[in-house]
Amino acid sequence: MFSTRYKTSLAVLLMLVCAASPVNAEQTDEYQEGFLTAYLNRGIEKAMEGGDSLTYGRHITKYVSAPQFGGYLVGTYSYSSQDDADRNGFECRYVRMYVSGTILRDFKYRVQLELKNPAMRDYTLEWVRFKEFQVKGGQFKRIFTFDNPTHPWNIGLGSYSQLAGRMTALALDDPSGEAAQNGRDIGLQLQGDLFPISKDKHRLLRYQAAVFNGNGQNRKDNNKQKDWMGNIQVQPVKGLYIGLFGWTGTYTGANGVSAKRNRWALGSIYEHKDWTFRAEYAHHTGSNVNDPNAPTRADGWYVLAGVPFTSWLKVYARYDVYRMDATWGTMKSIYSICPNFDLHRNLKFQVQYNYVNDRTANDHNYHELWAQAYVRF
Numbered sequence: 001m002f003s004t005r006y007k008t009s010l011a012v013l014l015m016l017v018c019a020a021s022p023v024n025a026e027q028t029d030e031y032q033e034g035f036l037t038a039y040l041n042r043g044i045e046k047a048m049e050g051g052d053s054l055t056y057g058r059h060i061t062k063y064v065s066a067p068q069f070g071g072y073l074v075g076t077y078s079y080s081s082q083d084d085a086d087r088n089g090f091e092c093r094y095v096r097m098y099v100s101g102t103i104l105r106d107f108k109y110r111v112q113l114e115l116k117n118p119a120m121r122d123y124t125l126e127w128v129r130f131k132e133f134q135v136k137g138g139q140f141k142r143i144f145t146f147d148n149p150t151h152p153w154n155i156g157l158g159s160y161s162q163l164a165g166r167m168t169a170l171a172l173d174d175p176s177g178e179a180a181q182n183g184r185d186i187g188l189q190l191q192g193d194l195f196p197i198s199k200d201k202h203r204l205l206r207y208q209a210a211v212f213n214g215n216g217q218n219r220k221d222n223n224k225q226k227d228w229m230g231n232i233q234v235q236p237v238k239g240l241y242i243g244l245f246g247w248t249g250t251y252t253g254a255n256g257v258s259a260k261r262n263r264w265a266l267g268s269i270y271e272h273k274d275w276t277f278r279a280e281y282a283h284h285t286g287s288n289v290n291d292p293n294a295p296t297r298a299d300g301w302y303v304l305a306g307v308p309f310t311s312w313l314k315v316y317a318r319y320d321v322y323r324m325d326a327t328w329g330t331m332k333s334i335y336s337i338c339p340n341f342d343l344h345r346n347l348k349f350q351v352q353y354n355y356v357n358d359r360t361a362n363d364h365n366y367h368e369l370w371a372q373a374y375v376r377f
Contacts, residue, residue: 031098031110033070034346034376040069063104071097072376076158082356082366092116093372094152120218121182131203136189139217142168143208143229144247145280146269147302148183156276156306156314157338158352158370162322163282163300167263169216175298175324176251176259177289178216185227186219187212198238206233206241214249223258225250240270245282253289261286274314276306283326295325306340314340324360332358346376 033041045066074093098112106129112122124138141149147164165171170183189210193203207230213220214227227249233241245265252258267280281301288294300322308314320334338352354368 031068031070031100031112032345032376033068034072036377037069037071041066065102067099067101069097069099070376071095072153072374074152074375075373077371079369080366081368082361083363085366087368096121098122121184130192132192132194134191136191137187139184139186140189141183142185142212142247143189143210143231144168144245144263145265145282146241146243146267146278147280153348153374156304156316156340157318157336158350158372161280161300161302161304161318161320162332162334163265163280163302163320166298166300166322167265167282167284174261175284175288175295176261176286177253177291177294178251181216184217185212185214186217187227200238202235202238204235206235207231212249214251223250223252225258227251227261239272240268242268251289255289257289259287259289274306274308276304276316278302278304295330297326298322298324299326312342314342316340328359330360332356332360348374350374 048066073095075090076093077090078087080087093116095115096112097115098110100108100110102108106127108124108126108128110122110124110126113119114121120139122138122140124136124140126134126136128134143149145164145168147155147161148168148170150160159165160170162172164183166174168174168183169178169181171180173179187210189208191206191208193206195204196202197204209230210228212227212229214223214225215221227247229245229247229249231243231245233243235241243266245263245267247261247263250258250260261284263282263284265280265282267278270277279302281299283297283299285297287296300320302318302320304316304318306314306316316336316338318334318336318338320336322332324330324332333356335355336352338350341349343349350370350372352368352370352372354370356366356368358364358366
């Protein structure tokens with residue numbers, strides 16, 4: 001029932017999109033250059049200024065932008081008072097490099113690599129001619145929840161919410177048994193922003209509709225079903241988004257067992273003058289490919305606030321809950337506070353304290369302390 005209604009709503013949404021009027025696209029690239037890659041990018045731009053010796057089909061400087069390279073790393077120290085904790089010590093969380101650019105003005109490409117344990121993270125090609133209707137293909141973040149697509153640099157804490165970590169297979173196994181996939185999958189997505197309103201002409205409605213393999217990053221599909229996802233976001237005032245998200249599909253494990261998964265989420269995000277507010281709730285129903293006796297439902301929610309104190313100090317606080325059986329007896333709550341010290345656009349430090357109450361663990365209550373350094377290079 002959920003699947004039929006969801007696919008029907010996607011079809012209606014596409015009909016509305018086709019009626020939208022065309023305007024030039026304005027895209028904000030989440031990738032930013034660092035202090036080393038800035039020199040590389042300026043050198044490439046300078047080499048392309050003439051363009052007479054660099055031609056391929058059409059004049060390269062007119063139809064191909066200079067590629068923009070960037071990279072960042074995140075180092076972490078973590079301590080936990082939990083019995084038998086295995087996260088105490090230093091570790092490298094991310095080392096990533098990326099490149100993006102445009103071809104023929106209307107096509108935008110992005111590639112991102114993980115260097116810590118070498119792997120492909122993102123590769124996308126987007127047609128961005130119109131702001132109302134754009135097409136994106138490749139491997140990228142699943143469009144479920146506001147939290148999952150957010151760049152690690154902008155999360156504000158040393159981890160994503162449990163909701164995103166579990167229900168998008170971002171950092172932990174998801175309820176269907178899919179192993180952590182960095183929240184990514186391979187597929188095709190339609191998206192756009194509609195109806196400019198107010199004096200600032202911000203867009204009232206944002207939509208995204210996608211079909212994915214459902215098998216995670218860097219993996220071919222292994223069944224005949226696809227995962228369908230979509231969301232509609234309303235922006236009544238500039239910077240405030242209220243979104244409804246849906247996901248229906250089938251995951252098949254390496255053992256050949258398949259599990260249905262139906263999910264929905266409701267959330268809001270607001271950014272204004274460096275203040276940040278985010279809140280989301282998500283619910284899952286389905287089976288688990290590894291355990292026939294596993295819970296058939298789960299849910300989670302979080303509330304986050306980021307408060308600026310100075311130009312270089314912003315403090316985030318979050319109340320984060322996940323229930324593996326959608327019952328109070330399976331509730332894991334994390335209370336977090338995390339000062340962010342933005343000393344430079346390419347250098348940031350975090351110190352995060354977590355108080356954890358996990359009703360499913362032998363050691364119900366424990367403390368965590370994380371320290372992280374972010375560097376763009």
